Amino acid sequence: VRKLLSIVFKGAAAVVSARTYADFTNEATFEIKKCDTFKLDEGPATQVVMTRDEGLQYYRTMQTMRRMELKADQLYKQKIIRGFCHLYDGQEACAVGIEAAINLSDHLITAYRAHGYTYTRGGTVKKIMAELTGRRGGIAKGKGGSMHMYCKHFYGGNGIVGAQVPLGAGVALACKYQGNSELCVCLYGDGAANQGQIFETYNMAALWKLPVIFICENNGYGMGTSVERAAASTDYFKRGEFIPGVRVDGMDVLCVREASRFAADYCRSGKGPILMELQTYRYHGHSMSDPGVSYRTREEIQEVRSKSDPISMLKDRMLSNNMASVEELKEIDVEVRKEIEDAAQFATTDPEPPLEDLCNHIFHNNPPLEVRGTNPWSKLKSVS
Amino acid sequence: NEQKGQKTPATVTVRDALNQAMDEELERDERVFLLGEEVAQYDGAYKVSRGLWKKYGDKRIIDTPISEMGFAGIAVGAAMAGLRPICEFMTFNFSMQAIDQVINSAAKTCYMSAGLQAVPIVFRGPNGASAGVAAQHSQCFAAWYAHCPGLKVVSPWNSEDAKGLLKSSIRDDNPVVFLENELLYGVPFEMSEEAQSKDFTIPIGKAKVERAGSHITLVSHSRYVGHCLDAAAVLAKEGIECEVINLRTIRPMDVESIEASVMKTNHLVTVEGGWPQFGVGAEICARIMEGSAFNYLDSPVTRVTGVDIPMPYAKILEDHSLPQIKDIIFSVKKTLNV
Numbered sequence: 001v002r003k004l005l006s007i008v009f010k011g012a013a014a015v016v017s018a019r020t021y022a023d024f025t026n027e028a029t030f031e032i033k034k035c036d037t038f039k040l041d042e043g044p045a046t047q048v049v050m051t052r053d054e055g056l057q058y059y060r061t062m063q064t065m066r067r068m069e070l071k072a073d074q075l076y077k078q079k080i081i082r083g084f085c086h087l088y089d090g091q092e093a094c095a096v097g098i099e100a101a102i103n104l105s106d107h108l109i110t111a112y113r114a115h116g117y118t119y120t121r122g123g124t125v126k127k128i129m130a131e132l133t134g135r136r137g138g139i140a141k142g143k144g145g146s147m148h149m150y151c152k153h154f155y156g157g158n159g160i161v162g163a164q165v166p167l168g169a170g171v172a173l174a175c176k177y178q179g180n181s182e183l184c185v186c187l188y189g190d191g192a193a194n195q196g197q198i199f200e201t202y203n204m205a206a207l208w209k210l211p212v213i214f215i216c217e218n219n220g221y222g223m224g225t226s227v228e229r230a231a232a233s234t235d236y237f238k239r240g241e242f243i244p245g246v247r248v249d250g251m252d253v254l255c256v257r258e259a260s261r262f263a264a265d266y267c268r269s270g271k272g273p274i275l276m277e278l279q280t281y282r283y284h285g286h287s288m289s290d291p292g293v294s295y296r297t298r299e300e301i302q303e304v305r306s307k308s309d310p311i312s313m314l315k316d317r318m319l320s321n322n323m324a325s326v327e328e329l330k331e332i333d334v335e336v337r338k339e340i341e342d343a344a345q346f347a348t349t350d351p352e353p354p355l356e357d358l359c360n361h362i363f364h365n366n367p368p369l370e371v372r373g374t375n376p377w378s379k380l381k382s383v384s
Numbered sequence: 385n386e387q388k389g390q391k392t393p394a395t396v397t398v399r400d401a402l403n404q405a406m407d408e409e410l411e412r413d414e415r416v417f418l419l420g421e422e423v424a425q426y427d428g429a430y431k432v433s434r435g436l437w438k439k440y441g442d443k444r445i446i447d448t449p450i451s452e453m454g455f456a457g458i459a460v461g462a463a464m465a466g467l468r469p470i471c472e473f474m475t476f477n478f479s480m481q482a483i484d485q486v487i488n489s490a491a492k493t494c495y496m497s498a499g500l501q502a503v504p505i506v507f508r509g510p511n512g513a514s515a516g517v518a519a520q521h522s523q524c525f526a527a528w529y530a531h532c533p534g535l536k537v538v539s540p541w542n543s544e545d546a547k548g549l550l551k552s553s554i555r556d557d558n559p560v561v562f563l564e565n566e567l568l569y570g571v572p573f574e575m576s577e578e579a580q581s582k583d584f585t586i587p588i589g590k591a592k593v594e595r596a597g598s599h600i601t602l603v604s605h606s607r608y609v610g611h612c613l614d615a616a617a618v619l620a621k622e623g624i625e626c627e628v629i630n631l632r633t634i635r636p637m638d639v640e641s642i643e644a645s646v647m648k649t650n651h652l653v654t655v656e657g658g659w660p661q662f663g664v665g666a667e668i669c670a671r672i673m674e675g676s677a678f679n680y681l682d683s684p685v686t687r688v689t690g691v692d693i694p695m696p697y698a699k700i701l702e703d704h705s706l707p708q709i710k711d712i713i714f715s716v717k718k719t720l721n722v
C-alpha cells in the first residue's frame with residue numbers, strides 16, 4: 001500500500017496533514033543531551049516524547065524560517081532590502097523550541113535578530129518580508145524595518161544591544177502585577193550578555209521575583225568578536241549569579257523545548273527568574289554587511305551545517321523513527337517554498353507607504369497635530 | 385469670608401499638589417504605579433510621594449535599587465505590557481544614565497511600530513538648578529528631551545500647574561517627561577477650588593498668560609515664571625507693562641500663544657534657567673522668525689538664560705550663573721531701548 005501511495009503522491013500536490021497513516025509511528029521517546037545546571041538541584045528531563053504532529057509542525061516552522069531568511073539574503077543582495085538585516089538561519093531550533101513550551105498568551109522580547117521570533121509569535125511571512133522591503137503591507141507598515149517588528153505579546157525587534165532586557169523584565173512585572181500567570185521570555189545574545197543594564201535587571205528581577213525567563217542565545221560571536229575575546233566568563237548560564245541557570249544544546253529543538261518547559265514551570269511557580277543559555281550557531285555573518293568569514297573559518301561553518309543543523313537533525317530523527325516519509329517532508333518543503341515565493345512576490349510588488357503616512361503614529365490616541373517638514377513652509381499632518 | 389456658592393481657594397505647596405495628583409490618579413486607575421529610588425518607605429527623596437506607600441503598599445509604590453538604566457527600562461516594559469508607570473528620577477541629572485530607554489525604547493516605539501505599541505509612561509523628577517548642589521546635579525534637561533519627537537515635555541510652575549499637568553501626563557497614553565523644580569517644591573500657591581477637585585486637569589500643549597501687558601512679552605517656564613512676574617511688578621512702577629506667558633509645556637510648544645502676544649506687544653524676551661546654546665529660548669527665536677509674528681517685532685528677540693558654564697558651587701558664583709530679576713529687568717529695557 002505504501003508503494004501505491006508513493007506513486008499517487010508523486011502526481012498530486014497532496015495535503016500531507018490529512019495523512020494519519022497507520023504505518024507511521026505516532027510518537028516516540030528520544031534521549032536528549034543532559035543540560036548543565038547552575039544553582040539547581042535538578043534540570044530538564046533527558047527523555048522526552050515527541051509526537052508525529054509535533055515533529056511535522058516543528059519541521060515546517062523551522063523550514064519556513066530557514067527559507068524566509070535565505071530569501072531575505074537574496075533580496076538584500078538584489079538591493080531590494082536595505083539597511084540592517086540580521087539573519088537567523090542556523091538558530092531556528094531556539095525560536096521553535098521556546099514557542100513550543102510557552103503559550104501565545106505569554107510574552108516575548110528579543111534583540112535585532114528577530115525575524116524568526118516575529119514568525120513564531122504570530123507574524124506572517126508575507127508581512128515580515130514586506131516590512132523588510134519597506135512596503136505599506138509590512139507588519140509595521142514600513143515604518144520599522146528589520147529590527148522593529150511587533151505583534152501581540154511580542155515586543156520586537158530592538159536595535160539597542162541589551163536595552164530589551166530591562167524591557168522584558170518590565171513586561172514580566174506587568175504580568176505579576178496583573179496576576180495573570182503569564183511570563184515573559186527575554187532574549188539576548190552572547191555579545192549583549194556583557195551589558196551593565198542586564199546585571200541591573202538580574203538584580204531587580206530576582207529581588208522582586210519577576211516571572212521572566214532570561215535566555216542568552218550564545219552563537220559564539222558578538223559581531224566579529226568571539227566569546228573568548230569578549231567575556232571573562234563564557235559560562236553565560238552562570239552569569240546571573242543568584243539566578244539559577246541551565247545550559248542547553250540550542251541546535252536540538254527538543255532540548256530547547258524541554259529546557260523551556262522546565263524554565264516556564266519554574267517561573268510560573270512564583271520562584272522568580274531563571275536563566276537559560278542556548279548554545280547555537282548562525283550560518284550568516286552578524287548582518288548582511290558581514291561576510292562572516294574573517295573571524296571564523298568556512299570549515300567551522302560547514303562542520304556545524306553537516307553535523308548539527310537543527311532541521312537535518314529533526315528530519316533524521318523523524319525518518320529513523322518512522323514518524324514521517326521522505327516524500328512527506330519533501331512535500332512540506334515544496335509548500336514552504338511556495339509560501340516564501342508568494343510572500344516575496346507580495347513584498348516586491350506591494351507599494352511603498354504613502355507619503356501621507358510620513359508623520360503618522362508619533363503618538364497613540366492623540367488628536368491630529370502639525371509636524372514641521374524640512375522647511376518652514378512644509379506643514380505636515382500627523383494622526384495617531 | 386466664605387459665601388454660599390463661592391469657590392474657596394486654598395494655599396497648597398507644589399510638593400503637596402504633586403502628591404495629590406499622584407494620589408488621585410493611583411486611586412482612579414489601578415494600572416498606575418510609581419517606581420524610583422526612595423519613593424516608598426522614605427516617602428520620597430524630596431517627600432513628593434509622602435504617604436503614598438502607606439496608602440497603596442508595595443505593589444504600587446516600588447523602591448528601586450540605584451539602577452536608573454535598569455528600572456527605567458523595566459518601567460517602559462511595564463508600560464508596553466499594559467500598565468501606566470510613573471518613573472521617578474531622583475533628579476533628571478540621573479536620567480542621563482537611562483536616556484536610551486527614554487528616547488529609543490519609549491519615545492520612538494509608537495512610531496516604529498506604526499501605532500501597534502503604545503508606551504503610556506511618565507518620567508518625572510526635579511530638573512535644573514537647585515541650591516549649592518554644583519555642576520553634576522544642576523543641569524536643565526528641557527532642551528535635550530524637547531528635541532525628540534515622540535516625547536511630550538512638560539514644565540509646570542505653580543501648584544495648579546503641577547497638579548493639573550501631572551494628572552494630564554499620567555492620563556496621556558504617550559511618554560511624558562515631567563520636569564519639576566526642587567526649589568519650587570516648598571513654595572505655596574493659591575489653588576482655586578476647581579483646581580482642588582479630583583478631575584482637574586490642565587491640557588498638555590497650552591501656555592497660559594499669567595499677566596497681561598502691552599509693551600513687551602516675557603516667555604518662560606518653571607521657576608523663572610515667578611522671576612518674570614517679579615520683574616514685571618518692578619517694571620510696572622516705571623510704566624512698562626509686561627505680558628508674562630507661562631509655557632507650561634515645552635513640547636509641543638504653544639507657539640500660537642507667543643505669536644498672539646508678540647503681535648500685540650512687538651517685543652519678546654525669553655527667560656530660562658538652562659544654557660543658552662540650542663536651548664528653549666533658541667527654539668522660540670527660530671519659531672518666531674519662521675512665523676507670522678516676525679513682522680510685528682520692533683527689535684530682535686532677547687534670550688535670558690543660565691550662564692554658559694557648568695554650575696559652580698560657591699553661593700556668589702552660583703547666584704551669578706542663573707538669571708536674576710535684575711537681569712530680566714535689564715534685558716527688557718535693552719529690548720525696548722529705554
